[in-house]
Amino acid sequence: MAHLFLCSIGPVQEFIVNARRSRDLWYGSWMLSTIAKAVAREVLTLGGTLIFPNPVDPSNLNLNSDFSSPNRVSAVFEEFDKKKANEIKEAAFKSLMDLWDEAMVHIENQVKVHNANPTFTFTDPELPKKQIEELLEFYWVAVPFEEDNYPQARDQAEALLAARKNTRDFKIDDGDFVPKSSLDGIRESVIPEPHYNRADAAQFLYKVYRARGAERLSGVDLLKRLGRLSDEHNFPSTSDVAAAPLMSTLTKSKQKQLIQDLKMLLIEAGIPDEEIAENASLVFESRFREYLGELPSKDEDLKKYRKIVNDAFDGELPNPYYCLFIADGDNMGKRISDLVDINSHSKLSQDLSTFAATLPDEIKKQAGTCIYAGGEDILAYLPLHTALEYASQLNVDFKRKIGTTLSGGLVIAHHLT
Template identity: 45%
Template structure:
């Protein structure tokens, strides 16, 4: 097999321009003959899949912020301005209507030479500042991988041909509906086949999208049962990943998260993995409804400033301390509540209200350890920051804001 490879770093600027123009090859890439075929080969227009980059999905909360009235199919004015800057520099870019243009870190993919990169960074930051001073898009997005529970047993329990046909119809109806649900939440459905789903979504919508898919699947499947009288449910893994992390790595993390969810007792579970670039990935898992309710509640409290941003890290320290002691469970809960009850403000400290305290006491009493709760708070803050950037209205909750 003949391989045609380019090491772009060894070429001069003019050669780099030609390589990009002819082969869409970026600086630092190695392209084999198969790679070139996949990149340059074209299907018929009506068959060509159109996927936005992970960078674009990560940038969506920011794009919603700066263009709140944007409609699907329209150009984003901010991306048009940035593209114009690139065109003035005689560079042609592949992602003409993609949020990848908003990230400084991707400039080197299209432009070589320190001076040219410096100029473009300056121009890019000037455009961004004109829209929202000092606000920059988050580099994180979510990958969702879901699969039906108890499907094999459910299929085996259908004894008649018409029962199998009805089950097949219901699965097809669900699969057909999935892309539209994902699109409604500004995501991209990579595939939806029966009870299998793979999609990537922005952080401010992924939880709601997952919840709607889970509810829709249960609704479609509730008429079918196994011999143990169990109806099919949906379990999923969600990975919060950096937009530049190789997609193969993110997909592997999503598979592990989905596997953890499907190993949860009774299933119908959700596992969420937070993979910070340069950090260790951590996963939280629970029944779908329980984890969804807890994380969305914690996200709201974080956005309202109802609990201190540093509380999660104090709880992590507390968990490490507890690991070296034999303090009774109730003593651990009391100490965790003492930390949670404080609400730091610029002018001092203020206690949280009774309703919030009761929520935390319930979670801790039900077996959520301080360390586990701390990590759920950190993940919830990540979702909350995206919701704030996208200017998602806060739910009306008078008690939390008192």
């Protein structure tokens, strides 16, 4: 008999609450999407038919595609058993651990560069991996059904999944006498305390662990900080987005030249190019100052900096605010409940996937940053000068393509929050 399979991948809320940098938030969303795509691929490998997500182009489910998958996967199997469920769950865990292996390559390389003791990389060599293995929340249900009672099967699956998620798994581990993570305050830090007393502590901690100052980081924190480091220079920060209105007064070529000039100032002051992750945000003096620290040339460097920025903008300073935008489709639960068969559900899923796939580029054109766009859910940073107009247009586009409206909110926040 055919079975409707439904699974949920988390944690979602923990990643949002514990994000301290915009990149932490983005990586948490990207990581869950990557795991969901691995689950979807495994479903197809096992002979299942995807309902949600169900992109028109199956290559969107590949590891490095830009497609953002929701953290829920539903599919139909002609035959289903617990063995298939375990294989799907195993694919999710393997995807997560592959991401950790990628992060470990950076740590191991930097330990060699700094001639550090490789056996003293972590407080306990097994702890980071253990923390990450315990991170993933994977809940699933499967409901047998006949072709003519798909809506009832879907409702039953949703109710069972909600009940399973409310039946929490609790696991208590013996702790140790080490500081807790600065981000979540729950997991233990895996960075050995003696590293904070090194003469080159600030540089060493940032280079190896991407930890700043007195930050203590767990294995989960390290995964978020070190995952996809190759994209770090291309990921706009909240400060980049806040700087966009002022930067837009310059031509593209002048914007590029200004950023190059400011970075060259830092390089000439002795800051290695690979350590300069900022772009447009350098027009904020506070962000530029962070790199200078207590360098002997600090006052002279700031004098040169102020002249460059003053000449570029005729003395105008950037507005230090940006918008956090969040939106989702209205009455989507009822819309899905009204679907009478699998084909109509799959069609809606494809329409949502096609719409969401266009959003990262559209948001980039607004000088914003797309954190997540999967299905009907959207999370992005937008600059003040384009936020309202774009949000309004997005609602029009969503209604035209999906058939219902969006509800959303804009929060105006300081670029350092």
